[in-house]
Amino acid sequence: MSRIGKKPVELPSGVSASLNGQTVEVKGPKGTRSFTATDDVTITMDGNTVTVAPRGTSKRARQQWGMTRSMIENLGVGVSTGFKKELEIQGVGYRAAIQGNILKLSLGYSHEVNFEVPAGVTVACPKQTEITVEGIDQQLVGQVAANIREWRRPEPYKGKGIRYKGEFIFRKEGKKK
Structure with a gap:
């Protein structure tokens, strides 16, 4: 089980995110960045919280789970503080x-x-x-x-x-x- 993937991503204040299929687009004071996740994970948004979950129990799905969560968190940090x-x-x-x-x-x-x-x-x-x-x-x-x-x-x-x-x-x- 991914310890990193379990934690939801809290977006910093002043940062907004939108979900379009598997693409997460994050806008902040420093600019706009986007990340397209693979089909091995499910991304859900609830307010300013983004949650990532694996689809299935395959090794690739579990690998993508933690990596996708880290990428989304880095998008938020990048557009807010850099x-x-x-x-x-x-x-x-x-x-x-x-x-x-x-x-x-x-x-x-x-x-x-x-x-x-x-x-x-x-x-x-x-x-x-x-x-x-x-x-x-x-x-x-x-x-x-x-x-x-x-x-x-x-x-x-x-x-x-x-x-x-x-x-x-x-x-x-x-x-x-």
Whole structure:
């Protein structure tokens, strides 16, 4: 039994949802998002509460039950407060700057890296060594942050690179003489 799927989804205040077949559309102050569930689950709405139940006892129905409930909850959180990922840059001469829709990264390569920010996400650089990725789509925010981090992952010897804020990097000792 899904422990997550059993809990009903309480939508935050200021957020409205509509159900059309298997598609849930959520509107809030930050925008509109929708999710289409598979036919393995039944979705019901009662005021500002959304309930998900499996159709049958198959393994796929039970898998979709908890996943659908989590997706609907993430829609509500996204359109009300949004999602945010923070990255920090460590390394001598490593820095970031935003110019219009392009994030310019100096990461020790022979050239500057120009990262084009996709639609639906806002990227800000409060400091030269900090990058903030925000948006209403949790998957898109996480993917953009991972794509930025991929340009220079933190290395284990000196810890230089782009890391998530608060991420622990296991450090290695290096050569001994």
